[in-house]
Amino acid sequence: MAQTRIILGIESSCDDTAAALLRAEPGRPVGEILAAEVFGQESLHAAFGGVVPEIAARAHAERIDVVTEAALARSGLTLADVDAIGVTAGPGLIGGVLAGVMFAKGLAAARGLPLWGINHLAGHALTPRLVEPIEFPYLMLLVSGGHCQFLAVEAADRFRRLGGTIDDAPGEAFDKVAKLLGLPQPGGPAVEAEAGEGDPARFALPRPLLDRPGCDLSFSGLKTAVRRACDRLVAEQGGLTRADRADLCAGFQAAVVETLAEKTRRACAAFAADHGPRCLAVAGGVAANAAIRAALRTVAEEQGFGWSAPPLRLCTDNGAMIAWAAAERMALEGPDDLTLSARPRWPLDREAAPLLGSGRKGAKA
Amino acid sequence: MPELLLEDPDATSRLARRIAPHLRAGDVLELHGGLGAGKSHFARAVIAARLAPLGRHEDIPSPTYTLVQTYDLGGIELWHADLYRLGDPDEIAELGLSEAFETAIVLVEWASRLGPEAPSRALSLSLDFAPGDAEGRLLRIEPRGGGWDWLAGVLGGAKGAA
Numbered sequence: 001m002a003q004t005r006i007i008l009g010i011e012s013s014c015d016d017t018a019a020a021l022l023r024a025e026p027g028r029p030v031g032e033i034l035a036a037e038v039f040g041q042e043s044l045h046a047a048f049g050g051v052v053p054e055i056a057a058r059a060h061a062e063r064i065d066v067v068t069e070a071a072l073a074r075s076g077l078t079l080a081d082v083d084a085i086g087v088t089a090g091p092g093l094i095g096g097v098l099a100g101v102m103f104a105k106g107l108a109a110a111r112g113l114p115l116w117g118i119n120h121l122a123g124h125a126l127t128p129r130l131v132e133p134i135e136f137p138y139l140m141l142l143v144s145g146g147h148c149q150f151l152a153v154e155a156a157d158r159f160r161r162l163g164g165t166i167d168d169a170p171g172e173a174f175d176k177v178a179k180l181l182g183l184p185q186p187g188g189p190a191v192e193a194e195a196g197e198g199d200p201a202r203f204a205l206p207r208p209l210l211d212r213p214g215c216d217l218s219f220s221g222l223k224t225a226v227r228r229a230c231d232r233l234v235a236e237q238g239g240l241t242r243a244d245r246a247d248l249c250a251g252f253q254a255a256v257v258e259t260l261a262e263k264t265r266r267a268c269a270a271f272a273a274d275h276g277p278r279c280l281a282v283a284g285g286v287a288a289n290a291a292i293r294a295a296l297r298t299v300a301e302e303q304g305f306g307w308s309a310p311p312l313r314l315c316t317d318n319g320a321m322i323a324w325a326a327a328e329r330m331a332l333e334g335p336d337d338l339t340l341s342a343r344p345r346w347p348l349d350r351e352a353a354p355l356l357g358s359g360r361k362g363a364k365a
Numbered sequence: 366m367p368e369l370l371l372e373d374p375d376a377t378s379r380l381a382r383r384i385a386p387h388l389r390a391g392d393v394l395e396l397h398g399g400l401g402a403g404k405s406h407f408a409r410a411v412i413a414a415r416l417a418p419l420g421r422h423e424d425i426p427s428p429t430y431t432l433v434q435t436y437d438l439g440g441i442e443l444w445h446a447d448l449y450r451l452g453d454p455d456e457i458a459e460l461g462l463s464e465a466f467e468t469a470i471v472l473v474e475w476a477s478r479l480g481p482e483a484p485s486r487a488l489s490l491s492l493d494f495a496p497g498d499a500e501g502r503l504l505r506i507e508p509r510g511g512g513w514d515w516l517a518g519v520l521g522g523a524k525g526a527a
Contacts, residue, residue: 092431344434
């Protein structure tokens with residue numbers, strides 16, 4: 001039996017600076033999170049549409065050693081106990097990724113530790129195995145502020161994209177709809193709460209790309225449709241009533257739920273054609289929306305798929321998923337050397353045709 | 366400069382494709398307009414038009430969360446920035462944008478947040494909804510500084526095509 005390892009995971013590809021310590025047996029689910037520290041989320045939540053103070057490489061560079069120390073302290077371990085390091089090497093905001101990679105390389109060189117450069121999206125896509133004993137292949141819906149794609153996860157290093165958004169991710173649409181309607185950020189929970197009190201049938205909002213085959217999605221036009229409906233109400237009556245706002249939120253959420261559910265149904269069918277029904281895993285901040293989660297779970301049951309939805313704290317950016325992805329990679333290949341560099345762009349599936357901005361028309365407003 | 370009516374998303378894409386080949390290092394396109402006005406749509410069309418001749422068809426993700434997405438066009442970089450989440454213009458330099466203004470092609474959404482960091486030379490494009498409920502957008506183009514002589518030809522072509 002392979003030996004368990006203590007892995008330090010470092011993530012700094014967007015707003016958050018995160019570090020975690022994980023005990024895992026390479027290539028074998030499940031991992032044990034010994035400590036996970038995240039700096040930056042409070043400011044992110046308070047700040048969307050206002051001030052985002054933590055964007056710069058400097059902010060990550062200043063905090064990355066602090067957050068790593070905090071994770072070590074929380075776990076009761078020291079660097080001497082660490083067997084390996086995983087660090088996000090892309091994709092993301094280049095300054096942030098660079099800060100993480102430089103720090104991890106320094107640490108690896110100084111302590112003589114093996115280092116794996118991890119694709120941030122692979123971290124998200126492998127998270128289900130961190131928490132549950134799920135075997136490859138499985139179907140993954142990654143749905144967050146910045147990402148929306150269906151992946152057939154065939155191995156820790158083999159991802160096949162079945163479809164995804166051709167423009168914005170749903171989390172971005174939730175945030176922007178919230179902003180349009182004067183609701184607080186993050187937009188997801190605020191819109192969901194309003195939607196619970198509204199009538200989803202009052203506004204006829206588009207179901208983008210539902211009329212087309214395949215499992216590609218589009219959310220930019222849906223956001224614009226909400227904006228137009230909102231503008232009409234303001235023009236007609238000088239403002240929005242509470243009921244208007246709730247109805248708009250309900251209509252918007254219903255459109256997202258219906259579109260995601262139908263496209264997930266198609267993704268399940270496409271996946272099952274190759275592999276048979278397996279497990280549908282849903283990760284990303286948007287999966288925290290109860291209506292979306294319930295609809296996706298129903299689709300999974302309908303299609304004969306199992307269901308996995310890692311807890312929210314493992315769905316937002318975190319160090320544990322990066323450590324876990326390193327544990328998965330370790331079972332397949334040796335570490336990266338110190339030529340490891342930051343990659344602002346790094347598609348998980350290099351074979352797949354692009355979706356985003358590919359000139360295919362999005363939703364009509 | 367007069368306003369141009371772009372009757373649907375395809376018209377916006379066509380204009381973006383005509384502008385794209387003229388862009389050189391040091392050219393900044395400022396994109397103004399509210400949520401849903403079509404800034405990202407325009408930017409994606411420009412980027413796709415510059416990648417296509419290189420035989421590349423890549424994802425063009427939203428830069429809202431990452432603030433900047435960069436594209437290597439072989440010898441020249443294209444930066445797609447979104448300042449929607451930006452707080453302080455001081456962060457422009459930290460993002461590397463100030464330097465990119467000199468060395469790269471830069472598309473900046475929510476460019477009003479550049480404040481005093483706005484480059485002296487730029488092409489400012491303001492998109493707004495056309496009156497009525499149709500898909501149309503009104504576009505106002507304002508060149509700032511020199512070197513935009515090709516614009517008249519591009520816009521003349523746009524009117525001819527429209």
